[in-house]
Amino acid sequence: MVSKEEIEHVAKLMRIEIDDHLVHIDRVQKMIAYFDILDKANVESEELIVREQTLDNLREDKYIPYEEKLIENLKNYKDSYIRAPKMV
16 A cells, blocks of 8 residues: 555655654554545534524633733742753
């Protein structure tokens, strides 16, 4: 279904480096097989039930100002910086 060259081409278009193409070939083939199953599901005849709401039934949007500065309530806020957790 999917060749190594196609995976390399897509990776080049996405500007990513792939070391092991065989892993990705297997994953893409599994995705395509799943899409085939979905295509065979025959859901075109299913009827969707949609409840329509008029604008009168929706709540009114209200602006409620918040007096405190949210950034100052952060746990790792210091001066004008926020300390983020270490990346592992």
